[in-house]
Amino acid sequence: MREKMFPRWGAALFALLPLSEILYCPVDQQTGYAAILASLITALICSGAALLPPTVRKLNFMSWLLAICALWPLIQSLSRMTAFVRQTVFPERSLWGLVFALTLSAILIARIGLIRCAMWSLPVFVTAGLLIALSGALTISDLHISYLQAPMWSLGVQCGRFLRVILPCALVISLSLPEQMPGAAARGMAIGGALLSLISLRTALLLGSHTAALLAYPNFVAAGLASVGDFARHGEVFFALPLLLCDLGRAAALGCVVLQPVRKIASKKAVKRHA
Amino acid sequence: MKRLLFALSLLLLCGCAREVSPVSGLALDRIGDQYRMTAEIVRQDSLDAAAAPAYLSATGRDLPELLRGIERVLGNELYLDHAQVLLIDEEVASDGILELADYLCQHEDMRLSLRIAVVRGGDAAALMQQDDEVFALSDLLDLAAEQHTLPDMPLYRVTEVLHADGTAILPALKIDEFKQIAPAGVAVFANEKLSCYLDGDMEDGLDA
Numbered sequence: 001m002r003e004k005m006f007p008r009w010g011a012a013l014f015a016l017l018p019l020s021e022i023l024y025c026p027v028d029q030q031t032g033y034a035a036i037l038a039s040l041i042t043a044l045i046c047s048g049a050a051l052l053p054p055t056v057r058k059l060n061f062m063s064w065l066l067a068i069c070a071l072w073p074l075i076q077s078l079s080r081m082t083a084f085v086r087q088t089v090f091p092e093r094s095l096w097g098l099v100f101a102l103t104l105s106a107i108l109i110a111r112i113g114l115i116r117c118a119m120w121s122l123p124v125f126v127t128a129g130l131l132i133a134l135s136g137a138l139t140i141s142d143l144h145i146s147y148l149q150a151p152m153w154s155l156g157v158q159c160g161r162f163l164r165v166i167l168p169c170a171l172v173i174s175l176s177l178p179e180q181m182p183g184a185a186a187r188g189m190a191i192g193g194a195l196l197s198l199i200s201l202r203t204a205l206l207l208g209s210h211t212a213a214l215l216a217y218p219n220f221v222a223a224g225l226a227s228v229g230d231f232a233r234h235g236e237v238f239f240a241l242p243l244l245l246c247d248l249g250r251a252a253a254l255g256c257v258v259l260q261p262v263r264k265i266a267s268k269k270a271v272k273r274h275a
Numbered sequence: 276m277k278r279l280l281f282a283l284s285l286l287l288l289c290g291c292a293r294e295v296s297p298v299s300g301l302a303l304d305r306i307g308d309q310y311r312m313t314a315e316i317v318r319q320d321s322l323d324a325a326a327a328p329a330y331l332s333a334t335g336r337d338l339p340e341l342l343r344g345i346e347r348v349l350g351n352e353l354y355l356d357h358a359q360v361l362l363i364d365e366e367v368a369s370d371g372i373l374e375l376a377d378y379l380c381q382h383e384d385m386r387l388s389l390r391i392a393v394v395r396g397g398d399a400a401a402l403m404q405q406d407d408e409v410f411a412l413s414d415l416l417d418l419a420a421e422q423h424t425l426p427d428m429p430l431y432r433v434t435e436v437l438h439a440d441g442t443a444i445l446p447a448l449k450i451d452e453f454k455q456i457a458p459a460g461v462a463v464f465a466n467e468k469l470s471c472y473l474d475g476d477m478e479d480g481l482d483a
Contacts, residue, residue: 087383207387208435214380225388225431 014188032201038162039193110255
């Protein structure tokens with residue numbers, strides 16, 4: 001039976017893209033605005049790209065082009081995940097050991113194919129969304145509304161930074177999906193972008209822009225301030241785990257795109273051998 | 276094949292467990308042109324025994340040197356993740372605390388909820404060693420912040436306000452006449468340096 005991708009799976013896959021930025025993005029008072037703006041621009045472009053006729057998308061040239069374009073965001077995902085894991089959890093472990101372990105995980109997940117990757121991204125997205133909401137709720141009483149700023153021109157720079165990271169990846173995935181899903185791309189990017197925007201705003205209002213600027217992973221550190229009395233003082237661990245899975249999901253989806261032309265060649269050879 | 280790869284990746288990640296000593300509090304004093312850091316380390320010799328504090332000190336010119344010095348004395352790594360209080364004496368506070376706050380914020384093990392307090396008219400190390408209960412100082416500061424008798428200024432807020440305009444308020448503590456730790460008003464910082472105390476008692480404080 002032919003596998004089918006449901007729109008909610010597609011939306012969850014697209015939502016992972018902004019969510020996977022949460023751990024790494026620098027934060028100031030403009031980040032929240034920049035994140036939502038960049039996500040909406042990406043949603044618009046990806047929805048348009050998703051309308052490209054299937055005949056064009058299935059061209060050999062196109063799948064090779066997409067595979068090459070997916071390589072850079074894939075390397076970016078793996079390198080930032082490695083740096084994060086090494087700096088926060090495994091400072092003593094070898095860098096190449098971590099790179100190997102994460103690359104291996106991404107490849108093993110990528111082998112299941114883009115449709116199943118999208119299917120698995122739904123529970124990951126729901127878990128990440130719930131934990132982000134919980135982390136936000138636990139720190140709401142400590143927020144300083146006086147740190148809030150109106151949008152300023154400097155948000156353009158940050159919006160550009162987000163676009164450089166999210167757009168190529170979203171575009172590549174949007175053009176690689178087996179079905180046209182403009183609605184899923186728009187919904188996923190908008191929901192993911194809204195969560196990224198809200199959690200960045202939480203960090204800016206909790207830590208302030210000066211303190212946040214001193215930190216390598218401000219959203220992660222801010223999540224550590226969410227605790228329930230003396231219990232669960234290490235909220236950042238619960239916060240980071242699903243977000244790392246989001247980034248791993250992103251890397252796996254890009255891995256699927258990289259493997260697509262290789263798979264096409266392999267399946268053609270198999271058909272010839274069979275004939 | 277998959278199992279082999281999985282086992283290989285696990286092998287790459289495994290290693291010897293680090294032996295660490297959890298720190299519950301730190302005290303920083305200036306001694307001449309050097310600093311002395313004292314760490315309150317949580318010791319629990321058996322599962323049934325209650326946690327008891329142990330104190331280790333080192334002198335040096337900056338914070339990394341001080342922390343390395345304590346680790347050298349201790350023989351294993353300090354685990355600063357549980358540190359909840361940093362006490363500083365008036366001389367350290369008068370030198371300026373922005374650099375100190377920045378360093379602590381950027382230290383990967385230090386928590387941003389760490390509370391900094393100024394020890395009024397005495398040694399920070401002596402005040403920390405006054406109570407032989409682990410986390411007693413942090414409980415006192417938490418309670419005082421809840422009851423609004425002392426300012427609620429965790430590390431991240433101190434850093435933010437110092438960067439914003441160089442002014443901050445921190446809780447002040449002292450050893451009272453009954454040899455107990457007691458709140459001693461509010462230490463006011465201007466231009467990142469201790470300027471005065473807010474309870475009006477200036478005889479053992481600095482010039483306003």
